[in-house]
Amino acid sequence: MDDFYEFMDYVEDEGYIRMPRNIIRDMENPLEKYNNNELLKRYRFSRETIQHILLNLVYPAEPFIDQRGLPICPITKLCVALRFYASASIQRVIGDTGSMSQTTVHRIIQEVSENLARNLRQYVKFPDRNGMNNNRNLFFEIGGFPGVSGCVDGTHIEIKNPGGENAEVFRNRKGWMSLNIQVIAGPRCEILDIVIRWPGSAHDSRIFNNSAVRLRFEQELLTGLLLGDSAYQQTHYLFTPALNPATRAQNLYINAHIRTRNVVERTFGIWKSRFRCLATCLQYKLRNVVRIIAATAVLHNIAILRGEQHVQEDFVDRVVDGPPVAVIPARENAIRAAFIQRHFNI
Template identity: 40%
Template sequence: MWDPSVPHYTGLVFLKLFHECGVGLLHTEIPQNIGIILRLSDCLEISQPAVSRCISRVSKAVGMLGHQIIKMPAPNETLQVMEHFKNIADMPGIIGCIDCTHIQITKPPGDRSETFWNRKGKFSINMQAVCGPQLQFFNIVAKWPGSAHDSNIFNKSRLCAEMEEGIHRGILLGDAGYACRNVLFTPLRNPQSVQERRYNTAQVKTRNCIERAFGVLKKRFACLGKTLCISLDNTLAVIVAAAVLHNIAIQENIPLTDESEMDQNHDHEAENYSEMQAQDTEHIIFRGCIEAKDDRASPVSPVEAEGGFGLLTGATGDELYDGDVTD
């Protein structure tokens, strides 16, 4: 029996969470409907409380590196980032691509659990991210429930205010779920001219970076592509830690298995734009604002809007980086 108090094993549990639980254990005889904690406990032969402590301790420690690893390009790096984006589809002035992805979780306790119920009928955290041309994350916000609309998350983020104030030079690219504005360009709804169709094709092709970044993140850390059966506090920490390690892996040129296959699976998106558009439009654009068809995507309570779910789960901005750190 391993001693969970030894730091080495604490790190081992964390690595097992990200890799073995998502990949290796899928090929064992352990039933797939039991929780991640129980699976790790059985695999490593340590108690479930010890596994939970290890995950919490290490993921929060890694997340503390977020301010250093996950950040928008510095002024002296902006032109280089824009040039790399321009090389994709000849779109100038692009500083990043933005979108949200759902990280599935088990039903949280308490009477607020319904706010985590997303439009696909699953409990989740809706994580916003901005990525660069090398699929690295420039900014993440991992504190909103699954019912929160993508545009609402961006509107209430610190990044939105900083972009509109001109702190960050350049333009973001987003999908049809966002309102088009000076700092965020979206696809045209009904392109008529050749120029408009060319813009849409270039926009989708360039924006494909964020879809690929999410794909690489969930392939590298496969537990994020499945249901996280851990506490909400630990879930937020694990998401941030995964993003930090993702950026480190890119900086260190750590290869990802079958990454070329993933690229091929996404290359068709620009050609099938109309099909993507139909899937993206569960909302309507009216007078420049996006209104969700479902009331569940309405803004959350003022407490959550100001501080996010980090405050509700006991984590403050000093303890857990989420890309939009609370004051």
Template identity: 40%
Template structure:
């Protein structure tokens, strides 16, 4: 799968001396009341406890700087970073660990979350596609739709590699161009997070696993994309100049239906503030963080636990 290429990361982060060593480690799940916890983690305490239960068997109680950090606290540290999008030191202050340690923990836990991708991000089967067609039509009056596709640029720091300029997007900042397909309920049904910011949306789709599947007739419906994609018999784009009443009605239905993916991106980035700020990891680790947030987004949507209002 697209995201697995980034799991075998044998690189070692350059050593940076700890800014401080804090011996007293609080556990926000125990120490915070519900309101403060939701303010810091953007989810309910019970939700965080469920996520810990999903992940703790995949995480060891590793020792960082000679002090063991249990899996539950590793998950909370990661959820805090993903939710607040601030510098690692603030996340570390919350749980009493140093910035370099937070960086290592976030990478480790996000990899564990990504291992759950196939459980929570699934392209619909035949029965699911039939349901999606009904739901999308009821919403936007566009027939036959089983998904809406778009790309979204997630900002990253300038990579210290020879190909760094390939990450500079058309808006002149460095990014990962993330392709996503959404469901009628604003969940991810497909995500590709491995392409440099200068890469065109259409190229990403043509090189994804979905393209040959649609080309080979494996899916019975269509997907909607914006004018950045090439029109095909399975990916429909709007008219550039809608002249006739039929073309205008087509565009209106297209815009309304495809707006689902725009709204999904908005909810996703609002909940995981780290995606709005510049991810200060090397690109492969940024991709893992991005996939992890998509998995968590779907988990929260499927359990009706997404705090849309913050």
């Protein structure tokens, strides 16, 4: 052994170049195994964003005391959940790729979803006053509709039959079980507000009328206008399309309304195509379904905030026909007519 060290000293003294040391990568760690493009296709996020989510949201202080029981490292847990959100693969298939049981994958998805859902109000919220003014300017650039703070609509996410006496209230107009999720979208297709508790049979207008965001607009804690389709009731802050337009101003209003409100439809498309689990039937208990939906809403806004590339894939959303057109009282109809006359009578 002494001869070996003497030889190494001789090599260094003589200026010989050492061979580079081989680095053995951990191939079980997806961040080591895949490049950024491959990570985006499989997990919808770049390496830097996955590390950000891991360190700041899911496992900010994961203890590593010992190796008893062959514990799964936090980065593997996070990537298992992200793979499920992105691909909606069967748990057993995801487990086979990582040498895990189906039960372990189920427990990981539940754990990560719960940790992400706890950050819902941190990432899914209306901006401050300056941010609201900026949003109104961006909305105006999209469709020429003044004063818009957000666009509201509902989307259905399929679930398994929850069973019990009240199971049928989850059956929507198309005949399948779902949750009707209310979303208010911003101009960058970010989610500003989300309601995840109503069954598929609930009408969009009923969900909005019972929501906290409606109360905040009523009390003027939130300012500006919301745009909704004809299923919603016209108010002084929520504007709906003008049916059977007869004047040029009404046609301009409808065109601006359609172009601007299309933001919420694009939001649903990006959200569900980025996280394909939302476009399939979620085979979980209702509590876990709510956590998964909330977790993907958080991840969606993080992706927009950090400028993550959206992987374009073929996607067809299952659209549920809206409820009958809401009857507009004379006072609300007059409010809309005055707004059209003031802003679109060019």
